[in-house]
Structures are given as C-alpha cells and as structure tokens.
Amino acid sequence: MVLWFGIVQMIAGVLGALVSLWAFARKAGPNDYTLGAALLLGVLLLAQIVVSIVAPLTGNAPAGDPLEFWMYLITAAALPFGVGFWALIDRKRTANLVLLVMHLSVAIMVFRMLVIWG
C-alpha cells in the first residue's frame, strides 16, 4: 500500500462523514454532495485495488497476510457502492446518517489495511 494514498482515502472518508452529518443537520435528503462523497470514496478504493495489485510487482509487498488485507479491501470497496445505492433509491434524510456510518467504517478499514500492509 502507498502510505499517502491510504491517508488520502482516510481523509476522504472523514470528510465524507462530515458532509453527510452536515446534510443530515440541515434536514436535507442525500444530495449531490453526500452521494458524490460516497462515489469519490468508492473510486479511490477501486484505485486502491489497482495499486494493491501493482505494488507487490514493484517491490512494495505487504508485510502482513495478503488474504486478510484483500478481505478488508474488497469489503471496503463494496461498501460505498452498496450503501450509496441504498441511499440513492431511498432518499430520506436519514440516508445521510447511513452514509455517515459507511464513511467512518471505511476510514477505519483503510487504517486497518495500512497496518496489515506494514
């Protein structure tokens, strides 16, 4: 894993959580900002999948167990799309809270991935 890119993902997760909280506090439904934040995080994680495939070939191999790492990565990458889709089809105000939980969870999972990669 590339450290700075992992940190970018964690920042995107935290910022996405804040945007979702802001939209919830304003009594708005999921809008372009909250759903866009989820999409951004999803795209970053897809990029992380590519990075994780390429990195070992360039000498940046994980110190921890690759199986554990990939289980985290696949789950984390699926969450923004799954939860984002749920927020998209059921656009209630509380969908923002759901997005908030997802953003924070993914940020924690990226942190775990950084620890496993070493």
Next chain:
Amino acid sequence: MRNSDIGDPGALRASPQEEPRTDGLGRVLITVYLILALAATLRGIYQIIAKFDEAPVAYSLSLASGIVYVVATIALMRRTGVWRAIAWTALVFEFVGVLVVGTLSLVIPEWFAHDSVWSFFGMNYFWVPLVLPVLGMIWLRREGREAAESASHADANPRTTESLY
C-alpha cells in the same frame, strides 16, 4: 427487502416509516449491523483459514458471532412475523455473547483473548457490539409498539404480518 409471504394475508400493517425518528434509528442500526456482520463473518472465516490452531475456541466463536450478526441483519430488515422473533433471539444471543465472552477474555485469556468481535466486550470494534444489541432491542420494542398503536392506518404498500407485537 421485505416480503409479504409470511403470516396472515388479510392483515395490513402500519408502516414504521411514518415515524421519521424510529425510521432513522432503524436505518442506522441496520447499516451498522450490516457492516458488523460483514466484518465479523469475514474475520472469522479468515481466522479459521489462517490460524485456527492458535485459538480454536475463540475463532470458532468469532465465526459463530459473525453468522449471528448476519441473521440479525436480515431479521431486522424484515422484522415481520417470524423474523421478529428471530431478531429478538439474535439480539439476546449477541448481548449474552458479548457479556460472557468479554468476561471470559479477562478470566481465561489463553482461550479467549484473541481478536474476535466479542473479546474484551467488543473493544476492537469500539465497543459497538456491546451497545448495538441494546439499541436494537429498544428499537424493536418501540417500533413494535408504534406499529400496534397505529394498526388502523393502512399502509400504501400492503404487507402481511402476524400478531407478534
């Protein structure tokens, strides 16, 4: 996620979505459950594949707890008829599990002090596993009561149910 294939086909059920607050708590609860179910189940599978010998008891429990979270997530999403009873059972099981395994991880650390959802009362998951079943039970109870109270309101989306409220 809800079917109308369970229970008495004549009854109409009031929508819990009429109460935004309950609905909000419910949605967040289900999302947290979904993420915890994924995390616990995948972690359990990984532990059993990679290092079952280190702590067979803790890792079997780890996977078992993951499966219970999956069941609880599905039951909370449906929560009509028999699913309501399943949800209650799963929530009580989780709460007892986190208390018992949390205590055992302190008392018999060589057996239980391994990474699992419930060890040290769910510390690895910011104690969410300790709080979540309680919130789930509060929500189920309140939502069931509200559904019973507003049972005269017809739902736009007719749904069948049993009288488990």
